[in-house]
Amino acid sequence: MKICDLTFSYSDKPVYSNFSLELDEKKVCxxxxxxxxxxxxxxxxxxxxxxxxxxxxYGQYADKSIDETxxxxxxxxxxxxxxxTVENNIKFVLEDTDKQILNNKVEDIxxxxxxxxxxxxxxxxxxxxxxxxxxxxxxxxxxxxxxxMDEPFKxxxxxxKRQILDTxxxxxxxxxxIFVTHDVEEALVIADRxxxxxxxxxxxxxxxxxxxxxxxxxxxxxxxxxxxEVRSVVTSSLLKN
Amino acid sequence: MRKERVYxxxxxxxxxxxxxxxxxxxAIVSKAVGIDxxxxxxxxxxxxxxxxxxxxxxxxxxxxxxxRAFIAYVSAFLLAALLSGVTYxxxxxxxxxxxxxxxxxxxxxxxxxxxxLIWFDSFEATVLVAFxxxxxxxxxxxxxxLEGVDKDLIEMARVYGVSKxxxxxxxxxxxxxxxxxxxIKSSVGLNLKLVIAAEVLAQTAKSxxxxxxxxxxxxxxxxxxxxxxxxxxxxxxxxxxxxLIEKKxxxxx
Numbered sequence: 333m334k335i336c337d338l339t340f341s342y343s344d345k346p347v348y349s350n351f352s353l354e355l356d357e358k359k360v361c362x363x364x365x366x367x368x369x370x371x372x373x374x375x376x377x378x379x380x381x382x383x384x385x386x387x388x389x390y391g392q393y394a395d396k397s398i399d400e401t402x403x404x405x406x407x408x409x410x411x412x413x414x415x416x417t418v419e420n421n422i423k424f425v426l427e428d429t430d431k432q433i434l435n436n437k438v439e440d441i442x443x444x445x446x447x448x449x450x451x452x453x454x455x456x457x458x459x460x461x462x463x464x465x466x467x468x469x470x471x472x473x474x475x476x477x478x479x480x481m482d483e484p485f486k487x488x489x490x491x492x493k494r495q496i497l498d499t500x501x502x503x504x505x506x507x508x509x510i511f512v513t514h515d516v517e518e519a520l521v522i523a524d525r526x527x528x529x530x531x532x533x534x535x536x537x538x539x540x541x542x543x544x545x546x547x548x549x550x551x552x553x554x555x556x557x558x559x560x561e562v563r564s565v566v567t568s569s570l571l572k573n
Numbered sequence: 574m575r576k577e578r579v580y581x582x583x584x585x586x587x588x589x590x591x592x593x594x595x596x597x598x599x600a601i602v603s604k605a606v607g608i609d610x611x612x613x614x615x616x617x618x619x620x621x622x623x624x625x626x627x628x629x630x631x632x633x634x635x636x637x638x639x640x641r642a643f644i645a646y647v648s649a650f651l652l653a654a655l656l657s658g659v660t661y662x663x664x665x666x667x668x669x670x671x672x673x674x675x676x677x678x679x680x681x682x683x684x685x686x687x688x689x690l691i692w693f694d695s696f697e698a699t700v701l702v703a704f705x706x707x708x709x710x711x712x713x714x715x716x717x718x719l720e721g722v723d724k725d726l727i728e729m730a731r732v733y734g735v736s737k738x739x740x741x742x743x744x745x746x747x748x749x750x751x752x753x754x755x756x757i758k759s760s761v762g763l764n765l766k767l768v769i770a771a772e773v774l775a776q777t778a779k780s781x782x783x784x785x786x787x788x789x790x791x792x793x794x795x796x797x798x799x800x801x802x803x804x805x806x807x808x809x810x811x812x813x814x815x816x817l818i819e820k821k822x823x824x825x826x
Contacts, residue, residue: 379732380731380732381728381731381732402734403732403733404733405729405732405733407725407729409725411725411726411729413726413743413744413747413748414747414748414825415743415747415748415750415823415825416743416747416825420743424730424733424735424739424743424744425733425735427736428739454825474733
């Protein structure tokens with residue numbers, strides 16, 4: 333994905349001015365930065381919710397406009413439709429096809445996200461953690477090229493977060509993912525690359541490549557060492573601004 | 574649990590008690606006045622009420638009044654739904670419609686009835702009067718309900734490329750349903766009241782309004798009150814039906 337000369341401002345407050353960035357296809361890129369630094373704005377521009385100046389391309393040769401791609405988005409808030417059951421909230425983003433196929437897809441993703449027991453419940457009947465998982469399930473149930481995730485694990489306990497991160501790493505293998513987070517550990521588990529945005533003008537200040545590390549494979553000590561290393565790079569970048 | 578049961582029982586008992594109190598107070602007043610022609614006794618009203626059902630003209634009058642009320646309400650509802658949908662998609666049209674809606678809304682009902690009587694026959698006039706009052710009420714409620722649909726959910730549906738049809742049936746309609754039902758509940762009884770008022774003034778043949786007018790002319794207060802009871806009963810039935818439909822349609826709340 334190629335972002336060229338992205339310029340966007342909220343009334344008179346500029347967020348991005350001629351911002352450019354290239355992202356590898358079918359890789360996970362974590363976007364970190366201070367609050368108000370333009371992380372969500374970047375996702376909203378990519379998803380077409382905000383009108384911006386500049387170009388965003390997608391595809392192997394960055395030859396397709398982003399508007400032509402299929403995007404799934406896990407918003408900061410779950411954004412579940414209160415009148416639909418959890419099951420129908422997930423089905424909402426799927427095209428109407430064979431009922432059995434739809435049911436199988438929903439059942440499969442619900443099992444992976446461990447929300448099978450609340451499929452018939454309405455959003456107000458489930459916990460915040462379950463609602464977050466439903467939102468993730470809704471984004472993953474659909475075949476998409478680009479997956480945008482804006483702090484998807486907000487409000488989840490550490491155990492659940494780990495479980496979902498494990499599941500997620502398998503499910504997003506063939507997708508271009510942009511993952512906004514404040515948590516370096518989340519980034520380390522899931523991301524191939526971390527970019528740190530400066531606050532105010534949305535310029536990239538630091539890019540950490542090949543960050544992904546598997547604790548089970550490398551052992552606790554090495555994992556912690558790598559975590560501290562990346563955390564120190566990210567923290568120093570953020571504190572500079 | 575026990576508290577809930579008490580509240581449930583009170584919810585049934587209290588309205589009945591209030592109704593009985595009104596009847597008792599009325600009976601005392603009737604007794605004190607002592608002129609049956611002016612303030613008839615409860616028993617003569619009840620007798621008159623049941624006597625109405627024995628007359629063939631009763632069903633004809635009620636049927637025609639209900640038909641007028643139905644035409645006025647359904648056309649107001651459909652036009653309000655259509656225009657609120659159109660103005661939601663094309664905002665400048667809402668501003669263009671605003672003065673018309675405002676004029677119709679604040680125009681005195683009496684001048685509306687009198688003008689309608691000059692320009693139309695009595696059937697059309699009664700329908701038009703009810704329509705003119707109900708339409709702006711429903712239109713404003715529907716338009717406000719549409720504006721109140723959660724913008725975050727609309728954005729979500731747009732990002733996911735959900736079809737317009739699915740958005741309408743799974744997102745918009747359920748979201749506006751509670752406000753729509755509130756508007757219907759407050760306007761369905763009013764619609765009947767307006768039709769009857771217009772019928773009285775237009776002296777519409779075969780109508781509840783004309784029956785009331787006759788009762789007034791003959792100073793048959795018992796019959797006038799019996800017809801009033803019929804109108805109240807019909808209005809109550811409409812409101813209860815709407816509540817039942819609402820319970821079925823908005824069961825997720």
